[in-house]
Amino acid sequence: xxxxxxxxxxxxxxxxxxxxxxxxxxxxxxxxxxxxxxxxxxxxxxxxxxxxxxxxxxxxxxxxxxxxxxxxxxxxxxxxxxxxxxxxxxxxxxxxxxxxxxxxxxxxxxxxxxxxxxxxxxxxxxxxxxxxxxxxxxxxxxxxxxxxxxxxxxxxxxxxxxxxxxxxxxxxxxxxxxxxxxxxxxxxxxxxxxxxxxxxxxxxxxxxxxxxxxxxxxxxxxxxxxxxxxxxxxxxxxxxxxxxxxxxxxxxxxxxxxxxxxxxxxxxxxxxxxxxxxxxxxxxxxxxxxxxxxxxxxxxxxxxxxxxxxxxxxxxxxxxxxxxxxxxxxx
Numbered sequence: 001x002x003x004x005x006x007x008x009x010x011x012x013x014x015x016x017x018x019x020x021x022x023x024x025x026x027x028x029x030x031x032x033x034x035x036x037x038x039x040x041x042x043x044x045x046x047x048x049x050x051x052x053x054x055x056x057x058x059x060x061x062x063x064x065x066x067x068x069x070x071x072x073x074x075x076x077x078x079x080x081x082x083x084x085x086x087x088x089x090x091x092x093x094x095x096x097x098x099x100x101x102x103x104x105x106x107x108x109x110x111x112x113x114x115x116x117x118x119x120x121x122x123x124x125x126x127x128x129x130x131x132x133x134x135x136x137x138x139x140x141x142x143x144x145x146x147x148x149x150x151x152x153x154x155x156x157x158x159x160x161x162x163x164x165x166x167x168x169x170x171x172x173x174x175x176x177x178x179x180x181x182x183x184x185x186x187x188x189x190x191x192x193x194x195x196x197x198x199x200x201x202x203x204x205x206x207x208x209x210x211x212x213x214x215x216x217x218x219x220x221x222x223x224x225x226x227x228x229x230x231x232x233x234x235x236x237x238x239x240x241x242x243x244x245x246x247x248x249x250x251x252x253x254x255x256x257x258x259x260x261x262x263x264x265x266x267x268x269x270x271x272x273x274x275x276x277x278x279x280x281x282x283x284x285x286x287x288x289x290x291x292x293x294x295x296x297x298x299x300x301x302x303x304x305x306x307x308x309x310x311x312x313x314x315x316x317x318x319x320x321x322x323x324x325x326x327x328x329x330x331x
Contacts, residue, residue, distance in 0.1 A: 128152065131160075136178070148172035156202075157181045168192040168217075173200060181205040185227075192217045209253075216242065225251040229274065235260040243267060254278070255305070262287050271300050276328070277308035282316075289322035296322050304328065 131140035131149055136156035140149055145163040156178045165187040173179060179200050189211040197206060198218040206223060210230040215237035219226065223246050233254065243249060243266060250271045254263075259278040264287055266273065288304070290296045306313065306329035313320075314331040 151176050151179075154178060159183045161185045161187070163187050165189055166191075168196045170195040170199075172196065177201055179203050181207075183207040184211070185209040187211050189213060194218050204248075213237070219243075219246060221245055222248060224248050227251070227253045229253050229255040229257070231257050234258040235263070238263050241265060250300075255308075266301075268298065269300060272303040273301065274303075274305045275309070276305045280306065280309040280311050282311060283319055285316065285318045287316075287319050289319065291318065294321070297324075298322050299324055 130143050131138050133152060136154055138151060138155050138158050140160040142162040145160060145165055147165060155176060157180060161183055166189060168189060170193040180202050185207050194217050196217050197203060198220055200220050201222055203220050203222055204224040207227045209227045213231040213233055216228060216233060243263060246267050248269055249267050250269055252270060253274040255274045255276045257278055259280060261280055262275060262283055285291045302324050304327035306327045313327060313329045320326055
């Protein structure tokens with residue numbers, strides 16, 4: 001009986017000793033395990049912190065990133081000295097001679113005179129300075145010109161807009177029989193010789209808009225389009241029957257001038273007549289139509305503008321019966 005009692009006490013003692021030994025081991029294991037750190041975004045309430053260039057350093061602390069992420073041996077070490085290329089060995093005179101054997105030597109200019117300067121791109125050939133010539137076209141827009149420049153003999157199209165040209169002389173276009181278009185818009189032209197354009201047999205377009213003209217010169221019979229709007233031309237500045245013999249004229253634009261009446265007679269070829277913003281107060285029954293021929297119809301003249309004039313078009317109903325459309329103006 002005493003033996004069984006001693007065995008029982010030994011079992012109870014062993015159980016107590018095992019329990020006491022396990023408790024420190026569990027505490028040691030917990031102590032050795034690192035505590036789980038909260039993620040970075042759990043401590044950030046981005047809704048209440050507008051991220052700007054001024055406060056991003058206060059919101060995000062980047063000073064501990066190196067401690068959290070230590071890449072250590074994952075990144076290979078790089079020696080800075082190996083990135084730069086090695087300097088090349090200087091070539092020997094023999095190697096230099098072989099390298100330059102196939103390259104022709106630049107010869108100094110012969111003669112004692114100075115070397116002419118290289119041409120400046122965009123200035124065109126010397127005969128077109130200060131303009132630009134391309135084929136049969138000559139471009140002189142916004143070149144600060146005060147007179148018509150010298151034209152090459154084969155010039156067919158001249159553009160000299162936005163300059164300070166004050167007059168057009170007959171000699172400016174003398175012998176330039178291939179001219180088809182002359183555009184002198186937006187200058188300061190107040191005078192043009194009577195023969196400045198008359199002797200140009202191929203001229204089809206003459207653009208003189210926005211100048212200071214008080215009179216029109218004689219026009220060539222080949223003219224198809226005349227644009228002289230925005231000038232100071234009165235009715236006295238037009239030659240009598242100035243447009244009668246222009247059998248090819250289709251576009252006549254004389255708006256924004258000082259005309260007192262419609263310049264008649266108008267050629268049958270005319271398609272567009274712009275006379276708005278003048279001082280026209282009256283017209284005749286034969287201005288557009290032949291009052292003696294009631295069957296006469298001018299099918300080509302479809303664009304007649306008389307708006308901006310002190311004329312009441314309803315007072316002249318017999319002046320429009322031959323037109324396909326009524327003129328624009330006050331009725």
